[in-house]
Amino acid sequence: MERFTGPISQAGQCVLFLFxxxxxxxxxxxxxxxxxxxxxLIGARSLVIIxxxxxxxxxxxxxxxINALEQFGASDQVSLLVGKSLFRELGPVLTALLFAGRxxxxxxxxxxxxxxxxxxxxxxxxxxxxxxxxxxxxxxAGVISVPLLTALFNALAILGSVVFSIGVMDLDAGIFxxxxxxxxxxxxxxxxxxxxxxxxxxxxxxIAVYFGYSAKPTGSGVGTATTNTVVLSSVLVLIFDFIMTSxxx
Amino acid sequence: MAMMNDSMTDNLDSEAPIIRIRDLVFxxxxxTILDGISMDIHRGSIVAFMxxxxxGKTTILRLxxxxxxxxxxxxxxxxxxxxSMSDRELQHFRRNIGVxxxxxxxxxxxxxxxxxxxxxxxHTDLPEPLIRRLVMSKLSAVGLGGIEERMPHELSGxxxxxxxxxxxxxxxxxxxxxxxxxxxxxxxxxxxxxTLMRETNKALGLTSLIVTHNVTQMQLLVDYxxxxxxxxxxxxxxxxxxxxxxxxxxxxxxxxxxxxPIPFHYQPPTSRWGLLD
Amino acid sequence: MRAxxxxxxxxxxxxxxxxxxxxxxxxxxxxxxxxxxxxTYNISARFINVGDLRDRAPVKIGGVTVGMVESITxxxxxxxxxxxxxxxxxxxxxxxxxxxSVLTSGxxxxxxxxxxxxxxxxxxxxxxxxFITQSALVxxxxxxxxxxxxxxxxxx
Numbered sequence: 206m207e208r209f210t211g212p213i214s215q216a217g218q219c220v221l222f223l224f225x226x227x228x229x230x231x232x233x234x235x236x237x238x239x240x241x242x243x244x245x246l247i248g249a250r251s252l253v254i255i256x257x258x259x260x261x262x263x264x265x266x267x268x269x270x271i272n273a274l275e276q277f278g279a280s281d282q283v284s285l286l287v288g289k290s291l292f293r294e295l296g297p298v299l300t301a302l303l304f305a306g307r308x309x310x311x312x313x314x315x316x317x318x319x320x321x322x323x324x325x326x327x328x329x330x331x332x333x334x335x336x337x338x339x340x341x342x343x344x345x346a347g348v349i350s351v352p353l354l355t356a357l358f359n360a361l362a363i364l365g366s367v368v369f370s371i372g373v374m375d376l377d378a379g380i381f382x383x384x385x386x387x388x389x390x391x392x393x394x395x396x397x398x399x400x401x402x403x404x405x406x407x408x409x410x411x412i413a414v415y416f417g418y419s420a421k422p423t424g425s426g427v428g429t430a431t432t433n434t435v436v437l438s439s440v441l442v443l444i445f446d447f448i449m450t451s452x453x454x
Numbered sequence: 455m456a457m458m459n460d461s462m463t464d465n466l467d468s469e470a471p472i473i474r475i476r477d478l479v480f481x482x483x484x485x486t487i488l489d490g491i492s493m494d495i496h497r498g499s500i501v502a503f504m505x506x507x508x509x510g511k512t513t514i515l516r517l518x519x520x521x522x523x524x525x526x527x528x529x530x531x532x533x534x535x536x537x538s539m540s541d542r543e544l545q546h547f548r549r550n551i552g553v554x555x556x557x558x559x560x561x562x563x564x565x566x567x568x569x570x571x572x573x574x575x576x577h578t579d580l581p582e583p584l585i586r587r588l589v590m591s592k593l594s595a596v597g598l599g600g601i602e603e604r605m606p607h608e609l610s611g612x613x614x615x616x617x618x619x620x621x622x623x624x625x626x627x628x629x630x631x632x633x634x635x636x637x638x639x640x641x642x643x644x645x646x647x648x649t650l651m652r653e654t655n656k657a658l659g660l661t662s663l664i665v666t667h668n669v670t671q672m673q674l675l676v677d678y679x680x681x682x683x684x685x686x687x688x689x690x691x692x693x694x695x696x697x698x699x700x701x702x703x704x705x706x707x708x709x710x711x712x713x714x715p716i717p718f719h720y721q722p723p724t725s726r727w728g729l730l731d
Numbered sequence: 732m733r734a735x736x737x738x739x740x741x742x743x744x745x746x747x748x749x750x751x752x753x754x755x756x757x758x759x760x761x762x763x764x765x766x767x768x769x770x771t772y773n774i775s776a777r778f779i780n781v782g783d784l785r786d787r788a789p790v791k792i793g794g795v796t797v798g799m800v801e802s803i804t805x806x807x808x809x810x811x812x813x814x815x816x817x818x819x820x821x822x823x824x825x826x827x828x829x830x831x832s833v834l835t836s837g838x839x840x841x842x843x844x845x846x847x848x849x850x851x852x853x854x855x856x857x858x859x860x861x862f863i864t865q866s867a868l869v870x871x872x873x874x875x876x877x878x879x880x881x882x883x884x885x886x887x
């Protein structure tokens with residue numbers, strides 16, 4: 206019985222945790238500053254890996270697309286194919302998965318370690334709400350960071366596509382850009398992808414802070430929680446991606 | 455400071471105990487951690503709780519700070535019943551309590567200065583220059599002026615403990631709770647912490663409760679000692695009296711003997727929760 | 732919270748970089764900002780069938796984009812598709828007997844509206860309707876026509 210009720214009650218706790226965090230939103234100067242700080246710590250530090258991955262994803266996408274399209278003599282459609290798949294799927298999903306591995310784990314480990322070293326308890330004893338002080342800024346920073354990282358991923362991927370398609374394969378630059386500008390729809394593709402990445406950012410950082418906060422305060426407990434963060438948030442990102450795609454289009 | 459709250463004024467009678475515990479019972483699952491403990495702790499005293507691991511010493515501290523609620527019996531601090539406080543009252547109450555946890559529990563992502571300033575910022579509206587002065591004075595009181603910009607991981611164990619001490623007393627609490635304040639420190643750091651505890655207790659008129667295993671340090675420091683074993687008070691008294699006690703349990707603990715009323719053998723389920731302490 | 736200056740600066744750079752990437756993507760890599768001009772006037776045309784013509788599809792004369800499709804509705808009485816288009820005001824000398832067709836760019840490309848200017852002295856003004864229209868070619872119908880060689884007047 207526990208095997209079935211356990212995950213459900215955990216999901217419930219997770220949602221309650223979210224509400225407790227949201228109840229702590231104050232928009233005070235110090236809170237905004239902490240969020241900014243965390244945005245640096247978890248967003249900016251994922252920047253390099255995201256940009257490198259984006260660039261190469263753009264290159265390999267163009268390579269595959271040109272190979273396939275050449276057979277129909279349609280290789281000048283490459284920017285459209287690359288752009289659509291980036292904006293709608295690959296950008297948000299790959300960024301979210303990378304973010305889960307890079308930042309999600311570090312959030313869980315950090316909070317778990319704070320718990321293991323009694324810092325959370327010390328806060329409670331100082332009558333400071335640790336959810337508001339520790340969890341909320343990291344959650345908010347995740348929600349802010351992921352869409353921005355997705356944008357950078359997409360930008361670098363398009364750059365990678367430019368380098369490969371125009372630089373290596375000698376396609377026409379004018380056609381490349383005009384295909385993007387006429388074929389990619391601002392609302393459907395751009396905003397749809399952006400909306401996805403906001404949801405992914407929220408999902409990953411909620412799971413990361415929740416698992417960190419509920420980790421057993423021991424070395425192995427923190428390790429387990431960190432692994433769980435990556436596994437669960439990656440799975441949820443893909444599930445939510447399917448659900449949102451079916452509603453968006 | 456202004457933190458000395460109104461409740462104290464009702465209770466200026468210095469003879470009345472600041473902490474009054476009556477018939478305290480605390481259970482976790484089927485295991486009884488504390489079974490009918492009563493004690494009076496007087497204002498200005500330094501009191502130690504000793505006993506084997508898992509005997510419920512830390513649990514008493516947590517019941518006094520309101521982190522746990524008793525199953526039966528009562529805990530009164532300054533005449534206020536802790537067990538019936540709402541969360542909000544509890545938050546207010548905790549401003550009068552300073553806690554030094556095991557290993558200090560400094561916030562690893564903040565500088566020493568910010569660590570000490572955190573309770574001040576959270577509970578007062580003091581302007582920045584005043585906060586700075588307050589923090590710096592506490593820091594130099596523990597003999598660590600000049601390290602305010604360092605991060606906790608750059609400190610030695612003894613320094614971290616002293617910073618945590620400064621943080622615990624920064625709001626001038628009425629009561630200080632120490633959970634094994636000397637564990638894992640070198641002998642010099644132990645003496646430093648002990649001196650700090652003694653002097654601060656006197657200078658600020660605190661009441662200090664200490665959970666410790668260190669019999670020698672306890673004898674040098676405290677006014678009164680409770681020995682907790684098997685969920686009950688096994689012995690109590692001034693350290694000098696306990697030293698010469700003929701009670702077998704007290705004797706066993708004070709002199710670190712293997713054989714005695716406190717069993718050597720692990721006995722499930724009575725010591726299943728040993729890790730709690 | 733006196734965070735150190737470097738951290739604040741770096742997070743600021745990250746935020747700016749991210750927002751810059753968003754703006755760049757939106758303006759350079761999507762159809763956002765590909766408006767035909769601020770000043771436009773509206774015309775409409777009726778088609779039996781518009782195929783998979785979409786909102787925001789381009790309206791072209793001689794291959795040059797002069798406007799875009801604003802909306803496509805169905806006339807509840809005649810069951811014709813009514814396409815509302817906005818045309819940039821600088822193209823204000825389009826004859827009133829101009830014809831409109833639903834065309835396809837390339838074999839598999841997107842649908843667009845092609846205008847073929849007539850010779851009438853009057854010019855199109857805001858709210859006018861185009862009467863000479865040609866519907867989208869629907870592949871199945873063409874094949875059907877070819878196979879059975881049966882003319883239907885569905886397409887004018």
